[in-house]
Amino acid sequence: MSEFDLIIVGAGPAGMSAAATAAQGGLNVLLLDEQPQAGGQIYRNVGVNRSSRNWLGKDYASGRRFVDALDHANITTQFGATVWRLENGPRLVWSQNGVSTVSAAPHVLLAGGAQERPVPFPGWTLPGVMTAGSAQILMKTSGMLPKDAVLAGSGPLLYLIAAQMIDAGCPPKALVETQTTRMLFGAMLHLPRALFSAPTLVKGLSLIRKIQAAGVRRFKGAAQFEAQAEDNGAISFSFTHKGRRETLSTNLLLTHQGVIPSTHMSRSAGIAHVWNEAQVAFQPVAGVWGNTNVAGLHVAGESAGIGGAETAAASGELAALNILYQIGRISADARTQRAATARGALFRSRAIRPFLDAAYAPPPEILSPADETIVCRCEEVTASDIRQGISEGVSGHRQIKTSLRTGMGPCQGRMCDATVRGILSANTLQDPNMIPAPRARTPIKPVTLGELAAMAPKQKETA
Amino acid sequence: MNIASRFQTPPEDGEPVQFTFDGELVTAPIGTSLAAALLSHSGDASRETATGAGRSAFCMMGVCFDCLVEVDGTPNTQACMTLVRDGMVVKRQIGLRGLTGGNDV
Numbered sequence: 001m002s003e004f005d006l007i008i009v010g011a012g013p014a015g016m017s018a019a020a021t022a023a024q025g026g027l028n029v030l031l032l033d034e035q036p037q038a039g040g041q042i043y044r045n046v047g048v049n050r051s052s053r054n055w056l057g058k059d060y061a062s063g064r065r066f067v068d069a070l071d072h073a074n075i076t077t078q079f080g081a082t083v084w085r086l087e088n089g090p091r092l093v094w095s096q097n098g099v100s101t102v103s104a105a106p107h108v109l110l111a112g113g114a115q116e117r118p119v120p121f122p123g124w125t126l127p128g129v130m131t132a133g134s135a136q137i138l139m140k141t142s143g144m145l146p147k148d149a150v151l152a153g154s155g156p157l158l159y160l161i162a163a164q165m166i167d168a169g170c171p172p173k174a175l176v177e178t179q180t181t182r183m184l185f186g187a188m189l190h191l192p193r194a195l196f197s198a199p200t201l202v203k204g205l206s207l208i209r210k211i212q213a214a215g216v217r218r219f220k221g222a223a224q225f226e227a228q229a230e231d232n233g234a235i236s237f238s239f240t241h242k243g244r245r246e247t248l249s250t251n252l253l254l255t256h257q258g259v260i261p262s263t264h265m266s267r268s269a270g271i272a273h274v275w276n277e278a279q280v281a282f283q284p285v286a287g288v289w290g291n292t293n294v295a296g297l298h299v300a301g302e303s304a305g306i307g308g309a310e311t312a313a314a315s316g317e318l319a320a321l322n323i324l325y326q327i328g329r330i331s332a333d334a335r336t337q338r339a340a341t342a343r344g345a346l347f348r349s350r351a352i353r354p355f356l357d358a359a360y361a362p363p364p365e366i367l368s369p370a371d372e373t374i375v376c377r378c379e380e381v382t383a384s385d386i387r388q389g390i391s392e393g394v395s396g397h398r399q400i401k402t403s404l405r406t407g408m409g410p411c412q413g414r415m416c417d418a419t420v421r422g423i424l425s426a427n428t429l430q431d432p433n434m435i436p437a438p439r440a441r442t443p444i445k446p447v448t449l450g451e452l453a454a455m456a457p458k459q460k461e462t463a
Numbered sequence: 464m465n466i467a468s469r470f471q472t473p474p475e476d477g478e479p480v481q482f483t484f485d486g487e488l489v490t491a492p493i494g495t496s497l498a499a500a501l502l503s504h505s506g507d508a509s510r511e512t513a514t515g516a517g518r519s520a521f522c523m524m525g526v527c528f529d530c531l532v533e534v535d536g537t538p539n540t541q542a543c544m545t546l547v548r549d550g551m552v553v554k555r556q557i558g559l560r561g562l563t564g565g566n567d568v
């Protein structure tokens with residue numbers, strides 16, 4: 001018998017709200033997260049930043065309620081805990097301080113969140129080029145502020161980070177945005193529906209107003225990014241804007257093109273995945289309750305599809321209610337009744353997504369970058385290497401991986417899978433929707449041989 | 464190269480922790496990730512790839528593995544997933560790892 005009824009992987013808004021709902025319903029919950037504290041990336045360190053770093057804003061501070069709700073007798077939390085295997089049962093193996101532990105429970109909820117979409121262009125591997133999200137993490141965890149940074153790419157998070165930098169007293173030097181006026185017009189089609197998310201729209205507009213009021217230069221419709229290292233280590237960032245080549249010198253170039261679901265865990269567990277064309281990413285196939293094709297495995301939050309923090313919290317609650325129902329703690333009617341609030345929140349928070357997905361879609365040159373661009377950062381494989389491989393007949397993720405080593409480094413494809421797929425779909429005749437998701441295998445995060453060996457059952461000495 | 468940090472680090476009230484990075488003494492408040500401490504210390508690369516290209520922390524959330532350094536003799540340690548400890552001995556990783564730790568010779 002397992003001591004837990006439910007194991008939740010990921011302590012972001014989805015995992016935290018699921019843990020609270022399940023625990024209040026009487027379930028014993030084990031909540032695992034890789035980071036040292038609860039919060040996920042969006043509410044990172046929110047439990048610690050109680051009276052400081054107010055420039056992170058009200059929405060960030062509101063995440064404290066989720067962290068506070070984890071203080072429940074039925075919830076066991078383990079931080080610095082990295083899951084590296086998920087198997088039928090369900091059972092999972094997780095590593096903490098170099099020691100691995102096997103845990104089993106009748107239900108496992110995957111709420112591992114999202115990662116930033118890789119933004120490959122020539123020079124994106126240089127020191128001094130980082131993701132915009134990484135700078136925000138440094139602001140949240142260490143109060144470190146980017147010096148004279150240039151923000152480049154597109155998406156709502158870019159505006160949020162710019163506004164937080166302005167409020168913290170270190171405004172960005174410039175915003176170089178890839179979305180075009182035509183994309184915005186195209187997105188207008190989805191605007192009526194987005195009105196159901198009115199507070200989010202209003203917040204977005206206020207962020208843009210703040211950036212304009214601060215006098216930050218904005219280059220809209222920019223393309224053909226390239227970064228070069230200057231002698232003093234600064235980054236020379238050039239791009240095309242209104243037909244002209246512009247160059248900005250900066251200490252720190254922060255890029256962003258939205259976020260994509262983290263699916264290594266769900267893919268390795270045999271959960272079916274589908275290509276989400278609007279979001280240009282794979283996501284697990286799941287029902288309204290986060291149920292999947294694998295018995296006992298459920299998904300919630302960003303790792304199930306991008307929707308933002310409110311969507312994540314609501315989907316976590318729905319998954320927990322369904323698990324309470326499956327275990328027999330509540331009736332089907334109670335599940336439906338108690339789900340009403342979360343379902344409303346889910347509908348309202350998701351209503352703006354089609355608009356955002358269309359207005360801030362990643363440009364084709366980021367999905368399938370210029371020849372000289374490094375695609376696989378670990379193994380230093382360029383876009384040209386991959387195109388050469390395709391012209392010689394390799395097709396699909398697996399053949400590209402075995403012939404060129406893309407995805408064989410320590411990140412296991414997290415930084416190149418999206419681009420390999422982009423190049424495949426741009427350079428082959430096959431229907432892009434028919435390119436299957438790459439395989440993910442145990443261990444989904446690197447683990448040392450010593451740690452594996454230490455898990456072997458102790459053998460009795462024989463005389 | 465010796466490049467100044469690309470970040471402005473506030474004076475923190477946290478208990479200071481001291482460790483060495485390639486022999487140089489670095490101070491950071493307790494609870495700081497090693498990657499944040501290194502980025503605050505310098506804007507220089509914290510590792511070199513097999514082809515000799517400089518890299519430093521990129522995603523800060525355990526995804527990209529570009530912040531790999533050697534910590535107390537253990538290579539391929541993710542600096543962004545490791546908190547600073549007093550007396551930690553941190554080294555830049557140059558090139559590929561050997562099976563026994565340290566650089567392949």
